[in-house]
Amino acid sequence: ANGVEFESINVLEDDNAFEELKALGVRMVPIVARGKDWANGAVFRDVARVAGFEWTGHEMLSPEEMIRRINGILDGALRFAGQIPEDKLDDMLPGRPRSYRQLAYHIFQIPEVFLNRVEH
Template identity: 55%
Template sequence: MDEVVKVYWQPGCSSCLKTKEFLETNNIKFESINILEDPRGFKDLEKFSLRMVPIVIKGENWANGAVFRDVAKVAEFSYDEHKMLEPNILFSKIIQINEITCSFLKQMPASKLDVILPGRPRSYRQLIYHIFNIPEVFLNYFQNDTPYTYEALLSILPDQIKNENDLYYYADDIKVRFESWWSNEGKNFDFSKPANVYYGEVSFHEVLERTAWHSGQHCRQVELLLKEKLNIIPKVALNESLFAGLPMPSNIWDNEISFSESSYDGQVKEDLSIKE
């Protein structure tokens, strides 16, 4: 009997969605396990000493869903990798995503920032902070040798960020840092060099690309949030040309959980830090 491919994921997780869509595109059947709703999820991951999603498991082999070549190896199929955009283009997109997210934040009522997203215990405020924090994690790794871990990308909201103005200041600080880094180091860096990150063996080019599409996908979610949850028409609409050349998911929120659902009201009882 053939072993079943299993995908462990959670709603609103951009890498989880990409992993599921990747397998579907390649006609790979899999068992879908939402770790926030299915009690088997945490237990299965613990067998492999794993505390993160997305994870793809087949038999005794597993891969982090963030690296498609590893997923393909575990699921036993071949595929052609896409051509990445040049680093300077990725840098430009990351800056634009920061600016557009700030525009969305300006339109969001302060009273709504702590509303919880559907299907997942994350607030609107935390989602927006996460968008700005993704490039910071990259910068901290590149400039300060801070380990690029899944804990770093949990994007736990710092105590000093108490209101929307604090988020603006934080976003601007990251933008200035990123622009300075590019001018002084990034534009002359060899991005083909291997990077030491938690999700697999990848190059700095791949990490920079993931910084762009990852923050971009969550920016798409904030735009959706404004439109569908708050009935607010964004003054600055996202143009799909911004995402041209990036390996974006087809869906914005998830392909199994509807964004129209009410706020998440469940509890994660296990003491595990699950990131996306």
């Protein structure tokens, strides 16, 4: 997007990837890096800076719209999680170091963590 060529590196599959992160002094993912310059992949303004294009900002969602969207995601996750047989919940996801149960928990944990950050 934005006409910027990039290489996506999966730290779970590339043995050298963590060494590259260490060389940058980084211990988290996702990140975006160009040379020795890097940014937290979740901070779009900083990603734009590293990628070399102008950040045009974004419009904040109203609390009502945020709640509507979060509820839609959680409702869908509840439906999908309910389709996984109970005896399969602890099976590992293909190519990932987490189980279906852990993924389901993580989905519901995200809004809670967000609210804790906003409220405190």
